[in-house]
Amino acid sequence: xxxxxxxxxxxxxxxxxxxxxxxxxxxxxxxxxxxxxxxxxxxxxxxxxxxxxxxxxxxxxxxxxxxxxxxxxxxxxxxxxxxxxxxxxxxxxxxxxxxxxxxxxxxxxxxxxxxxxxxxxxxxxxxxxxxxxxxxxxxxxxxxxxxxxxxxxxxxxxxxxxxxxxxxxxxxxxxxxxxxxxxxxxxxxxxxxxxxxxxxxxxxxxxxxxxxxxxxxxxxxxxxxxxxxxxxxxxxxxxxxxxxxxxxxxxxxxxxxxxxxxxxxxxxxxxxxxxxxxxxxxxxxxxxxxxxxxxxxxxxxxxxxxxxxxxxxxxxxxxxxxxxxxxxxxxxxxxxxxxxxxxxxxxxxxxxxxxxxxxxxxxxxxxxxxxxxxxxxxxxxxxxxxxxxxxxxxxxxxxxxxxxxxxxxxxxxxxxxxxxxxxxxxxxxxxxxxxxxxxxxxxxxxxxxxxxxxxxxxxxxxxxxxxxxxxxxxxxxxxxxxxxxxxxxxxxxxxxxxxxx
Amino acid sequence: xxxxxxxxxxxxxxxxxxxxxxxxxxxxxxxxxxxxxxxxxxxxxxxxxxxxxxxxxxxxxxxxxxxxxxxxxxxxxxxxxxxxxxxxxxxxxxxxxxxxxxxxxxxxxxxxxxxxxxxxxx
Numbered sequence: 001x002x003x004x005x006x007x008x009x010x011x012x013x014x015x016x017x018x019x020x021x022x023x024x025x026x027x028x029x030x031x032x033x034x035x036x037x038x039x040x041x042x043x044x045x046x047x048x049x050x051x052x053x054x055x056x057x058x059x060x061x062x063x064x065x066x067x068x069x070x071x072x073x074x075x076x077x078x079x080x081x082x083x084x085x086x087x088x089x090x091x092x093x094x095x096x097x098x099x100x101x102x103x104x105x106x107x108x109x110x111x112x113x114x115x116x117x118x119x120x121x122x123x124x125x126x127x128x129x130x131x132x133x134x135x136x137x138x139x140x141x142x143x144x145x146x147x148x149x150x151x152x153x154x155x156x157x158x159x160x161x162x163x164x165x166x167x168x169x170x171x172x173x174x175x176x177x178x179x180x181x182x183x184x185x186x187x188x189x190x191x192x193x194x195x196x197x198x199x200x201x202x203x204x205x206x207x208x209x210x211x212x213x214x215x216x217x218x219x220x221x222x223x224x225x226x227x228x229x230x231x232x233x234x235x236x237x238x239x240x241x242x243x244x245x246x247x248x249x250x251x252x253x254x255x256x257x258x259x260x261x262x263x264x265x266x267x268x269x270x271x272x273x274x275x276x277x278x279x280x281x282x283x284x285x286x287x288x289x290x291x292x293x294x295x296x297x298x299x300x301x302x303x304x305x306x307x308x309x310x311x312x313x314x315x316x317x318x319x320x321x322x323x324x325x326x327x328x329x330x331x332x333x334x335x336x337x338x339x340x341x342x343x344x345x346x347x348x349x350x351x352x353x354x355x356x357x358x359x360x361x362x363x364x365x366x367x368x369x370x371x372x373x374x375x376x377x378x379x380x381x382x383x384x385x386x387x388x389x390x391x392x393x394x395x396x397x398x399x400x401x402x403x404x405x406x407x408x409x410x411x412x413x414x415x416x417x418x419x420x421x422x423x424x425x426x427x428x429x430x431x432x433x434x435x436x437x438x439x440x441x442x443x444x445x446x447x448x449x450x451x452x453x454x455x456x457x458x459x460x461x462x463x464x465x466x467x468x469x470x471x472x473x474x475x476x477x478x479x480x481x482x483x484x485x486x487x488x489x490x491x492x493x494x495x496x497x498x499x500x501x
Numbered sequence: 502x503x504x505x506x507x508x509x510x511x512x513x514x515x516x517x518x519x520x521x522x523x524x525x526x527x528x529x530x531x532x533x534x535x536x537x538x539x540x541x542x543x544x545x546x547x548x549x550x551x552x553x554x555x556x557x558x559x560x561x562x563x564x565x566x567x568x569x570x571x572x573x574x575x576x577x578x579x580x581x582x583x584x585x586x587x588x589x590x591x592x593x594x595x596x597x598x599x600x601x602x603x604x605x606x607x608x609x610x611x612x613x614x615x616x617x618x619x620x621x622x623x
Contacts, residue, residue, distance in 0.1 A: 223512075443511070452544070
């Protein structure tokens with residue numbers, strides 16, 4: 001809704017620049033505004049592709065953190081979830097999130113189609129190409145949020161749970177939160193102040209992490225995670241290179257996630273957002289690396305990756321509202337948070353990839369960081385600047401604390417709503433088809449037990465030795481090496497008798 | 502001296518190792534083995550076709566002990582490796598002719614003993 005108004009406003013602004021009274025001016029101004037709007041949509045399209053690429057990031061991250069017997073299921077999960085959430089968002093979710101309506105949910109835009117009327121009153125519009133682009137971009141965010149949910153459930157959840165929860169998540173849970181903050185709902189006007197969540201530290205990341213918490217509470221830890229005394233044991237993932245690949249893909253995708261949330265190209269503001277994103281991610285890696293080194297005297301590879309993700313999640317909400325100097329601070333703090341949180345949570349809950357810490361706690365931090373660091377230059381109309389500018393600047397501290405309170409309210413609202421619906425959904429799944437595979441299937445691995453095939457077959461199926469018959473010709477560096485002389489061969493086989501005897 | 506070779510399920514290894522360590526048998530080896538017994542093979546489905554793998558992954562546990570410790574080790578393995586289902590594996594006990602510690606060259610049963618605390622580098 002807001003995005004559309006923004007684009008229309010931009011068009012009007014461009015039109016007003018052109019002098020009136022010149023005969024050809026009006027059509028020219030229209031053309032310029034139209035092209036500007038189309039240019040905006042091209043940027044959103046590029047950003048949208050980057051955000052969809054993040055699915056590959058989640059896939060590699062989770063597979064790398066899993067054991068070899070649970071890798072194929074990670075691929076299947078990403079594909080099936082992306083497919084289901086797409087249909088759910090198109091049929092219902094988009095309407096609930098963006099379809100005008102009341103403060104709680106939208107009521108138009110279901111089964112999204114061309115020329116459909118969405119919204120009501122003065123805000124109503126007919127669906128055209130640009131709206132389709134924005135609808136698709138919204139779906140990419142919903143899919144990211146859903147992908148976060150499963151980080152805590154690896155290596156033991158029943159595949160059916162993915163399917164059922166994905167429908168509920170894509171149609172109801174994520175759309176309700178998105179509507180509250182971005183669709184003109186409850187959180188877009190709290191006592192005159194809107195929640196400032198630029199690209200979704202709470203809307204996308206905290207939402208996903210709270211779903212992950214609900215699933216984990218009903219699912220329990222993997223077999224062997226805790227010893228008889230309840231002490232946690234490491235279950236190392238099978239591939240740090242895959243984890244690294246996942247982190248880098250997510251990092252790159254985040255430029256579309258945050259940068260694209262400008263929805264426009266005017267003044268190339270997306271450049272500011274992207275630089276903030278990079279600064280925070282870098283600081284996240286540094287923060288997590290320092291923290292884990294202080295804690296364990298080793299530079300943990302997985303934690304460095306978690307630090308990058310935490311920095312990125314932390315800057316997601318503030319990326320469009322803070323100055324460059326604040327971004328590294330936000331990222332650094334997020335990096336520290338993720339390490340200490342992973343270590344603390346591990347004592348109680350089995351979260352194989354650290355989703356609760358990297359997306360949940362860093363998401364809360366990011367949402368609150370807006371209330372601390374938001375620059376008066378960049379805040380949205382009606383909102384208060386960060387308390388930093390109240391303490392060290394001339395801004396009113398009262399307004400600033402008011403905004404911080406509003407940000408806190410967004411965190412609380414997101415947590416309560418998402419947790420309530422998610423725990424109910426997972427409880428229902430547990431009571432009907434079951435949430436967890438039997439112990440023997442968990443031991444054998446989900447690849448063979450749920451999917452009937454191994455993700456890495458050669459690790460499990462013996463391979464015959466390759467033989468060309470006699471005599472063997474050795475190859476080194478592509479150049480054939482002469483076979484050993486016959487005399488030597490017989491010397492190693494004394495029983496054959498022969499030439500050298 | 503006896504060598505005890507046990508083919509066991511993967512998940513049985515950790516409790517066996519813990520108890521053997523507890524009872525003073527820290528020296529053991531495991532080998533990732535694939536084999537078949539009465540347990541059926543695994544049917545793998547790949548892009549619509551099936552493939553039967555007639556061997557299953559097991560662990561082969563090897564421990565060499567003095568004759569008097571034979572029963573203790575065998576009982577420990579039985580205790581943790583038995584689920585009652587087909588596929589629990591088998592234990593073989595073999596006589597061992599000689600044991601030599603490579604570092605010192607010493608031989609005989611003494612190489613099977615636990616090290617004195619002072620001997621173990623930290």
